[in-house]
Amino acid sequence: MSSIQIQNVTKKFGNFTAVENLSLEIEEGEFVALLGPSGCGKTTTMNMIAGLEAPTEGAILFDGKDKSGLRIQDRNIGFVFQNYAIFTHLTVYRNLSYGLEVKKVAKPEIERRVRAMADRMSISHRLDQPASSLSVNEMQKLAIGRSAIVEPSIFLLDEPLSNLDAGFRAYMRAELKVLQHEFGQTMIYVTHDQIEAMSLADKIAIIDQGKLMQYGAPLEIYNNPMNRFVANFVGSPRMNLIDGELRDESGQLKLMLHGGAEIPLAGQVKSDFTSDNNAHSGSFGIRPQDIYFGSRRGDDDIEMHGVVEVLERVGPKRLAYLQVLETDFLAFDDQDQLNVGDEVRFFLPPDKSMAFNLSSGKRLGASVQ
Amino acid sequence: MTAIEIQSVVKTYPEFKLGPINLAISQGEFFGIFGPPSSGKTSILKLILGLLDPDEGKIILSQRNAAEMDVAERDISMVFQNLALFPHMTGRENIVFPLVESGASEAAIAKSLDFVSEVLHVSHILHKNPAQMSGGERQRIALGRAFAADSRAMLLDEPIAALDARLREEMRVELKRLQRENNKTFVYVSHDEEEVMAISDRVAVVIDGAIAQIGTPDEVYGHPNSLEVAKVIGTPPMNLFQGRFSDDGLFFESDGFSDRLQIIGTTRKGETATLGIRPEDIWLTDDPGKVGLDVTVSSIEPLGGYTIVNATLGQQIVKIRAPGQMQFEDGARMRATFDERRIHLFDHAGERV
């Protein structure tokens, strides 16, 4: 088990800056997800932690010590590859035993540990079979087991669930969380799937274009996104982020949207927008589940009118795309009462809405520290 | 009007049998085909396209037997999972390729290109080669190429599987709009249940080479007609409890339950059965009045808008989808109960009761 300090790390490939001045503190035993769209620099960051790439600038410390001089073999890092990198020419047993064999661990000890790990990962019945005969799901378990058996000081996982079918992914998500508790190791998990990150991690580092956008506990990030990128990236279905220009019409502050629609601002979100005098254009954010239909619930709630354009079944609920001129609002059709083409009235509660500066992307308002 | 009809089609492989398949896809419909990997989805597409001939049964395209039509004559375009763009051609050349091949006039090609770049918003990338485009842009070009052909129907084989999660959500709405605004027939194949359910007007669930259920997403989600369908539709999946019907057929009994559950009578008295409850229809409560499950919370997945509670009932994992955000101590012992009107009962053969 190790703590990791990433200090002002920059990584350049020629003229391309993959990671820019990134700093992260990962505590011993913590489960941290590096989350971002593909090409954002999350995998490069993980490779630098693993020692596969050297930072151009900055340092990565393990328990306060710099390990940059160490060979990969001596770093004691568990690494689960996206495609598992199973040794397909060996049996399941030999895959599990590899990390112990090369360290010249005694045969009976290897046998004991391999059998225990195979039991833990429920692949015991496959031990003597060639690893190439495993199903994708079993390969996943084998890949984790093979890394875990050498008791690494940190555990890195590179999109380990992305090749699995949806059902097994949901199962494996819960399983990984249990495993992390059992192993008690520091785990770093790279993913582009925010649901995976939210459900697994103690902390999430959101990265975009090589820069750290926000670092915190999943719900902290969800409830309090610091910028427009994070607001957009976290949450499923995505948050409504409506861009427009701020205009003051005889005391009534409005957000004028592209295509002519407008949101009359009120309450908390209005004061958020006015907290920054320099903001001329802004982004109005509200999560789909906070939009409601029917009768008004709060005095400040903003009333909108739109047409139901598309209805999607998303799990237990139907997600409605409400078109207001050229702008779409996503909301849940809780009562299964909407039909495509309906004209509907809906409300945006200001205390659940967020304001962003459109040019800088920064969250506006007092609710952010 | 029926655009594509598949009548009792059977295709036999050495180790796999597809069918008999019966399907009728209407003109202008967004038809989803969902199934686990290697359940036979892609074979159905190939049969429609004419890349495979059925061993039995027939395929009817707009009232004409497809057996007499070769692939080109069937006039069906296809978007492949790997897109199959021509890497040495620009976006424009890729899009107009089917038109040039079919010998369309210059004017017709220009008109079609204008239309496609308008609806797919690709004007700005027409000059680029596929290698210079982002994943989403390549996707659009591939769609554009299929669209430009202005065919009878478009078949899409996991067309957005390779994209990031967020982009996938955006693309699927866009696909739906595209289909609806142009009144096209789309046949959409995917192993991603959420995607198919979100996008389709009707869904066929394919399991082990046979169609297990056809219906609107609401029907398939709300009334899966077999245990097999119940298992594959819904994320996280439905909770399933083994048990039996009481001897008078008025109750369902299961080991983990605090009491037996009264049901609308069944004729399958005393037989074993499975009770399914979706994660959102089950909740944690202190109310001792209802039939409950004494569970131990093992972990929670806070997803912001809702929370998934993983709990154990004996050896079984019970997944509960609770609205909003909540925190629990791991290992907390709780009583869970469920909505008795929203249960799914399956007999020992897996048929819905």
Next chain:
Amino acid sequence: MTDAKTSVAPNESKRLGYWARVARDGNKMGFWFVLPTLLLLLFIVVFPLLMQVYLSVTWWTPLEGIPWYRAWEVFNWGENYWYMLTDDRFWGALWRTALIMIVAVPAQFFLGMALAYLFIDNFPGRKIFYSIMLTPMMVVPAVVGLMFFLLFQGTGPVNAHLGLPAEFSWLTDVNRAMISVIIADIWQWTPLMFLILLAGMLGVPSDQLLAARLLGGSNWQNFFKIILPRMKAVIIIAVVLRSVECFKIFDLIFIMTKGGPGVQTETISLFLYKQTFGELEWAYVATIGLTILIVLSVIAAKGLAVMAKKNG
């Protein structure tokens, strides 16, 4: 937009002709495409083979005065085969061919493997070295023969470099002639071994190699436990290919020593050449050629069978 097509009267009874069905069935179409090539191959391969079998059981030579197809008139019940088994010159040639194989092929293999291992990682100038490495393979064997003929002259650069007197002869010495030939063969064909083995080595998935390193395996351990087992098929191909090629070695030796001194570097190919154009024993040549073909086929088939089993 599809209305126009639907108005076409459906004609259920219309059946497709044979060729139309062929056009829609990949397997049938494939058969017709391959057929001409198959016939050509039949003519090129099978006919000469049968001719060889036929001649090998006769006394026929071009001096016989009858055309080859009438060779049955001098049918000899396979006496050629008996003669071959008791022919010391044949056995000597076979032994020398085997000697070249036993020495040169392993040398090429180990050198090729070592070089390939150096080339899996990128280093400055890798491409240039790579091109230089491959040149010997591209040189016409006759020219290689000439090069080494000149190098190994008594007054040539080898002796000059090693400080040996001009009387120290390589190509006319009973033992050293063979050494010279083997060195030339190794020089020319190590690059091919290197090329095949490098391709095989690059075929080992790099993430598996990385995984092995992350699990703590040293480079040495990973080479023997991950790289080598995965290259089994490629190694067998390379070794079988080079071994079979040893039976064909001709131009190199012909130019360097003409098989001499005496028959000290006479391999199977040179022996056959001399039998063909010196002695004009064409039926005997057919006998030996056929025997060697069968022996090599058995060896190659064995090698491939081992490979198939390992990969199975």
